[in-house]
Amino acid sequence: MAAPQYKLTYFDVRGRGEAARLMFALAKQDFEDQRIQGGDWATVKSTTPQGFLPVLETNEGKISQTTAINTYIAEKFGFMPDTAYEKAQAISVMLTLNDLTGRISSQLYMPLVYKVMPVPEDVEAKKKTLAEEINTCLAFIENLSNSGSKFIFSDKISVADIFLFTIMETQRQVLPELNSDNEWFLKVFNNVKTDPRVQEYIKHRKTSPLGV
Ligand SMILES: N[C@@H](CCC(=O)N[C@@H](CS)C(=O)NCC(=O)O)C(=O)O
Numbered sequence: 001m002a003a004p005q006y007k008l009t010y011f012d013v014r015g016r017g018e019a020a021r022l023m024f025a026l027a028k029q030d031f032e033d034q035r036i037q038g039g040d041w042a043t044v045k046s047t048t049p050q051g052f053l054p055v056l057e058t059n060e061g062k063i064s065q066t067t068a069i070n071t072y073i074a075e076k077f078g079f080m081p082d083t084a085y086e087k088a089q090a091i092s093v094m095l096t097l098n099d100l101t102g103r104i105s106s107q108l109y110m111p112l113v114y115k116v117m118p119v120p121e122d123v124e125a126k127k128k129t130l131a132e133e134i135n136t137c138l139a140f141i142e143n144l145s146n147s148g149s150k151f152i153f154s155d156k157i158s159v160a161d162i163f164l165f166t167i168m169e170t171q172r173q174v175l176p177e178l179n180s181d182n183e184w185f186l187k188v189f190n191n192v193k194t195d196p197r198v199q200e201y202i203k204h205r206k207t208s209p210l211g212v
Contacts, residue, residue: 006031008069009044010054012208016066016101017054018166020073023159025201027077033206067094074159081153081160089144090160093152097167100137104130104171104178113174113212131178134171142184150191157192165192170212 006024010017012035024031036044036053048055049064056062056069063069071091074080080087107126110117120126141164145152151161168189172179180186192198 005057005059007034007057008032008054009034009036009048009057011036011038011041013210013212014166014170014208015105015212016098018170019066019070019159019163020054020056021205022162022166022198022201023070023073023077023079025205026079026157026162026197027073029077035206035208066098067091070094070159070163079157079159079162081156081158086153086158090153090158092144093141093160094163096137096140097163100133101167103133104175108175113210127175127178131180134178135180135182138180138182138185142182145184145188147184151188157195161188161192165189165198169193174212 006029008017008020008024008031010020014021021031021033044053045051049062052064054066054069055064056072058072063072071080071094074090081090107120108123108130111119111123141152141160146154149155151157152164153160164185165188168185193202
């Protein structure tokens with residue numbers, strides 16, 4: 001049987017694609033990291049299953065939707081939690097963070113970071129609302145976590161920790177005024193960030209033109 005081949009197609013930013021890249025790095029699994037530049041997107045869009053990215057190509061077929069991609073990689077490389085209940089909760093965490101990302105992206109990243117939309121007049125009100133939504137989302141994740149452990153479910157890193165870290169890393173960097181002071185979240189975030197394998201990845205990862 002041929003060795004598994006993986007190709008991740010995403011934009012040249014971290015965003016929804018970074019958790020997949022980080023899991024491949026932690027698993028020491030080679031993959032093709034195809035990064036689409038803005039000007040090429042119109043051509044690439046029609047080749048994707050649903051008209052958006054990320055897309056993961058595997059030797060079994062193409063996978064569309066961030067949560068499906070992350071779940072697949074996590075199952076293959078040992079980043080899913082152990083029990084059926086915790087697996088479902090990990091997916092719930094990822095879907096919650098993915099929804100949040102969509103709202104932050106359309107309301108703030110597009111105008112302020114990617115600069116592809118005019119800055120809305122009520123930008124300060126939007127920041128306030130989204131900061132509250134971030135806190136609500138983190139409180140939801142904290143509530144289903146095992147609060148005594150290093151990561152969300154246990155002392156073993158899972159796909160939910162990796163997605164939480166990659167999504168919040170970008171958010172904290174580009175919109176620091178939205179940062180949460182939830183102590184439980186800061187503990188898990190720092191436990192992921194200071195993992196020596198994650199540090200090694202961060203040291204060598206490709207930077208994007210936008211720095212995110
Ligand atoms: N539900 C999808 C949403 C994907 C999504 O909105 N991707 C954005 C980039 S983060 C995109 O492809 N935008 C370009 C477009 O929609 O034309 C997922 O979670 O993967």
